[in-house]
Amino acid sequence: MSNHTIRPELREWILATARSGHSLHELLRLLKDAGYGGEQSRQMVARVLNVPLATVVAAAKGAVTGTRTRHPEPPLQWVGEHPVRVTMSTDAPIVRTLEGLLTGEECDQLIGEASPRLARALTVDVDGRHQVDQRRTSQGMFFRIGETPLVERIEQRIADLLQVPVSHGEGLQILHYLPGQEYEPHFDWFNPEQPGFSAVTARGGQRIASVVMYLNTPEEGGGTGFPRIGLTVTALRGSAVYFAYETGDDSSLHAGLPVIKGEKWIATKWLRERPYQP
Ligand SMILES: O=C(O)CCC(=O)C(=O)O
Numbered sequence: 498m499s500n501h502t503i504r505p506e507l508r509e510w511i512l513a514t515a516r517s518g519h520s521l522h523e524l525l526r527l528l529k530d531a532g533y534g535g536e537q538s539r540q541m542v543a544r545v546l547n548v549p550l551a552t553v554v555a556a557a558k559g560a561v562t563g564t565r566t567r568h569p570e571p572p573l574q575w576v577g578e579h580p581v582r583v584t585m586s587t588d589a590p591i592v593r594t595l596e597g598l599l600t601g602e603e604c605d606q607l608i609g610e611a612s613p614r615l616a617r618a619l620t621v622d623v624d625g626r627h628q629v630d631q632r633r634t635s636q637g638m639f640f641r642i643g644e645t646p647l648v649e650r651i652e653q654r655i656a657d658l659l660q661v662p663v664s665h666g667e668g669l670q671i672l673h674y675l676p677g678q679e680y681e682p683h684f685d686w687f688n689p690e691q692p693g694f695s696a697v698t699a700r701g702g703q704r705i706a707s708v709v710m711y712l713n714t715p716e717e718g719g720g721t722g723f724p725r726i727g728l729t730v731t732a733l734r735g736s737a738v739y740f741a742y743e744t745g746d747d748s749s750l751h752a753g754l755p756v757i758k759g760e761k762w763i764a765t766k767w768l769r770e771r772p773y774q775p
Contacts, residue, residue: 503541503544503545507541508545511524511528511541511542511545511546512545512546514527515546515589516588516589521542521546521548521552521553521743521744521745524542525538525539525542525553528541528542539553539554547747548745548746548747549689549690549745551689551690552689552744552745553745564661564662564665564705564770564771565705565741566659566660566661566705566706566741566768567659567660567661568586568591568593568659568739568741569581569583569593569595569658569659569739570583570586571583571584571586571593574658576654576657576658577654577657579597579654580597581595581596581597581598581658582595582596582597583595583596584596584736585730587726587728589726589748590723590725590726590740590741590742590746590748590749591740591741591742592723592728592730592738592739592740593738593739593740594730594736594737594738594739595658595708595736595737595738595739596733596735596736597735597736598654598655598658598708598710598735598736598737599651599710599712599735599737599764600735601734601735603647603650603651603735604710604711604712604713604734604735604762605712606647607647607648607651607671607712607762607764608671608712608713608762610640610645610647610648611638611640611671611673612673614638615636615637615638615671615673616636616637616638617636617637618633618634618635618636618637618672618680620633620683626693633680633681634674634677634678634679634680635672635673635674635678635679635680635753636672636673637670637671637672637673638670638671639667639668639669639670639671640668640669640670640671641668641775642663642664642666642668642775643663644668648669651669651710651764652666652669652766655708655766659706659708659739659768661705661706661768662772664772664773665701665768665769665770665771665772665773666766666767666768666769666773667701667766667767667768667769667773667775668775669764669765669766670764670765670766670767671712671762671763671764672753672761672762672763672764672765673760673761673762674715674719674753674756674760674761674762674763675756675760676718676755676756676757676758676759676760677755677756678755678756678761679752679753679754679755679756680752680753681752682722682724682750682751682752683750683751683752684742684746684747684749684750684751685704685707685742685749685751685767686703686704686705686742686743686744686745686746686749687703687704687744688744689744689745700773700774700775701769701770701771701772701773701774702769702770702771703744703769703770704742704767704768704769704770705741705742705768705769705770706739706740706741706742706767706768707739707740707765707766707767707768708737708738708739708765708766708768709721709737709738709763709764709765710736710737710763710764710765710766711732711733711734711735711736711737711761711762711763712734712762712763712764713732713734713759713760713761713762714732714733714734715732715756715757715758715759715760715761716757716758716759717756717757717758717759718754718755718756718757718758718761719732719753719754719755719756719757719759719761720732720754721738721751721752721753721754722751722752722754723740723748723749723750723751724750724751724752725747725748725750726748729754732761732763
């Protein structure tokens with residue numbers, strides 16, 4: 498199918514529907530309801546959204562759909578007694594900045610609990626194995642789910658805020674960056690075209706959202722960049738950036754920008770579409 502066969506109105510509609518947060522699966526269902534054939538719809542969606550056809554095929558089978566997170570809405574969300582301000586929102590990709598997700602004391606305590614256990618942070622290679630990677634030069638560690646009362650409290654807060662069970666979360670990861678250290682642009686979703694895809698998604702399915710919590714305020718640099726939309730989120734102690742994505746969502750490309758002065762501590766929670774067993 499060539500570009501010429503997609504009417505401009507239909508093209509606009511596909512783009513607008515995807516931008517408004519509908520999953521690929523929902524988009525395909527809407528096209529089916531409107532009378533388009535399955536193969537034709539998959540081809541059109543892949544072409545218009547510029548995502549690999551394999552991803553769209555997987556979405557059509559429901560392989561990348563499951564639990565979705567609820568995106569926090571501005572201006573304020575109460576999580577029990579805990580107020581969280583939503584200070585910035587974008588729709589494509591879905592990003593929210595969250596002020597006051599953690600208290601200053603919680604930040605300090607997390608740093609204290611993590612510090613003795615830091616080691617060179619790893620990435621997941623194409624076969625699903627952990628590897629040392631020049632693109633990620635920070636030090637880090639993982640807590641087990643509910644490992645300490647503090648970790649348990651934070652995990653429950655995130656679960657309540659995003660309306661996704663605690664069991665869908667990977668263990669909280671703490672990262673520590675020094676000047677010059679960074680995490681180069683990457684996606685948090687696992688690529689179905691990589692050989693390790695089935696291994697990394699076997700226990701818990703695909704990742705659906707990330708919450709990066711800032712445990713301190715670096716003196717200079719160290720924000721989280723979303724280069725496809727020209728957005729830099731400032732790292733501010735106690736605040737967080739939440740972003741949600743579909744498999745193949747190119748717009749969710751992001752990076753831990755280099756720390757220029759001072760240091761940077763973050764805690765990251767990745768959420769899966771199903772309960773995750775480490
Ligand atoms: O350091 C950051 O700001 C982003 C971290 C990140 O992208 C990740 O851990 O996946």
